[in-house]
Amino acid sequence: MIHSNEITFTKMQGAGNDFIVFKKEDIKVIPNKQFSPDSSEGVRSGASLTIEDLSVISKKLAHRKLGIGCDQLIIVADSPNADTDYEMLIFNSDGSQASMCGNGIRCFSKYIIDNSVKSIHDKDNKNNGSSGSGGSSDDGESSSNESENAIVHRVHTLAGTIICSTDKSQIGSKNNGDSYYREDTMLVKVNMGNPYLLRTNDNTLLVPNDRTILVPTPNPSTDKPIYLERVQVDERRAIDVVLVSMGNPHCVIFLQDNIEKGQLPEGTDIDTMDISEIGQKLAKHKMFVDSCNIEFVSSTKANHFKARVWERGAGETLACGTGACAVAVATVLVGKSLPEQQISINMPGGELLIDWNANENFGKVFKTGPATSVFSSVIKI
Numbered sequence: 001m002i003h004s005n006e007i008t009f010t011k012m013q014g015a016g017n018d019f020i021v022f023k024k025e026d027i028k029v030i031p032n033k034q035f036s037p038d039s040s041e042g043v044r045s046g047a048s049l050t051i052e053d054l055s056v057i058s059k060k061l062a063h064r065k066l067g068i069g070c071d072q073l074i075i076v077a078d079s080p081n082a083d084t085d086y087e088m089l090i091f092n093s094d095g096s097q098a099s100m101c102g103n104g105i106r107c108f109s110k111y112i113i114d115n116s117v118k119s120i121h122d123k124d125n126k127n128n129g130s131s132g133s134g135g136s137s138d139d140g141e142s143s144s145n146e147s148e149n150a151i152v153h154r155v156h157t158l159a160g161t162i163i164c165s166t167d168k169s170q171i172g173s174k175n176n177g178d179s180y181y182r183e184d185t186m187l188v189k190v191n192m193g194n195p196y197l198l199r200t201n202d203n204t205l206l207v208p209n210d211r212t213i214l215v216p217t218p219n220p221s222t223d224k225p226i227y228l229e230r231v232q233v234d235e236r237r238a239i240d241v242v243l244v245s246m247g248n249p250h251c252v253i254f255l256q257d258n259i260e261k262g263q264l265p266e267g268t269d270i271d272t273m274d275i276s277e278i279g280q281k282l283a284k285h286k287m288f289v290d291s292c293n294i295e296f297v298s299s300t301k302a303n304h305f306k307a308r309v310w311e312r313g314a315g316e317t318l319a320c321g322t323g324a325c326a327v328a329v330a331t332v333l334v335g336k337s338l339p340e341q342q343i344s345i346n347m348p349g350g351e352l353l354i355d356w357n358a359n360e361n362f363g364k365v366f367k368t369g370p371a372t373s374v375f376s377s378v379i380k381i
Contacts, residue, residue, distance in 0.1 A: 006378050006379065008026060010022070010111060011374040011375050014107050014349075014371050015103055016318025016348060019072055019073065019074050019103075021074045021076065021107055023075070024077040025078075054091060055095040055097065062091075063093075074104050074108055078119075082121045084154040086112065087155070088105060090104060093314050099157060100157050102246070102321015102325060103352075105190055106164065106190060106321070107372075108164075109164040112153060150165040150189075153165075158247075166186055167187070170183055184373055186370070192365040193246075194364055195214045195326070196210060196244075198244055200287045203226060214329060216329075217339065227244065229241050233278055238263060239282070240254075244329050246325050248293065248322055249290065250327075251294050252297060253295065254298075255270060255296060270308060283312045295326060302338075303337050303341050303342065305346065306346050307323065307346070319348065324354060325356075328354035328356060329365065331343060350370065354367055
């Protein structure tokens with residue numbers, strides 16, 4: 001455990017999306033006016049900290065001038081149930097809690113391997129990278145070959161259970177004690193689950209709940225599908241969007257389609273446009289139940305796309321894992337991608353590879369991308 005009011009952390013990044021990662025149990029703080037007013041005197045362990053406490057800590061650490069700086073803070077915690085191995089708590093740089101982060105969960109998985117974090121539900125320590133065996137998921141969707149050759153983590157998030165797998169060939173041999181040589185960067189494959197139709201304040205009669213699964217086939221009907229929407233950005237401009245949920249809300253804008261309809265100026269370019277104006281207005285639009293992440297997309301060639309993202313609670317970031325998945329799903333729905341082929345989403349921070357096939361894995365979305373450890377240190381909180 002760390003000394004009072006200090007915390008050992010690792011700075012990590014996935015495709016340019018940067019994170020501060022640490023274990024909840026390692027937090028020790030002396031209560032003061034920054035934290036919950038009903039705190040008892042004396043040093044408190046991480047287990048007793050409330051969400052409000054963690055929000056305060058997150059805002060302090062995430063500040064790029066006065067703290068460490070990050071897009072999001074990720075906390076490794078014990079899973080609340082035996083169906084998963086760990087719980088991932090996520091906080092945006094503004095202190096708000098996030099339900100899921102696609103790039104962050106890859107870093108979460110690598111952190112567990114790098115630090116041999118034990119799961120209270122994994123008695124044989126199969127899933128933390130400290131033994132020779134790989135874990136396996138209990139949902140029947142991981143092949144025996146994947147379980148043989150990969151370390152598998154079942155992660156509890158506010159968006160549901162997310163399954164990550166890392167090929168064991170990326171993990172070096174033991175050198176001393178329980179310590180292993182780790183690559184600075186690992187490729188992690190994540191089962192992101194099924195994509196859903198995003199429920200908004202405007203479509204509640206047509207979408208009675210937020211579990212309407214989207215399937216990877218273009219819409220054959222001449223009627224406008226419910227996932228397509230024209231949103232009034234301001235008094236002078238409306239934008240056509242595709243609405244997707246990956247456990248968190250996404251609003252996908254295809255630039256060329258909107259240019260052709262006269263809704264964006266001729267010459268609008270993905271690399272040079274200022275996405276902040278539209279991003280801010282749409283993210284807080286009244287149609288969304290709890291704000292939204294906004295993706296701006298252009299096609300480069302078949303099944304290859306460029307995207308930039310305006311994340312709720314963070315602003316523009318170099319990448320967004322769930323955003324890349326939402327973009328890939330949207331390209332299939334509107335007929336811009338072939339679902340039987342892998343889809344490449346290039347964001348400013350790097351490339352993410354997305355698979356979404358109706359004939360495999362029950363129509364779930366799989367994302368493969370890098371997770372990189374930048375440095376580890378200690379900071380007073």
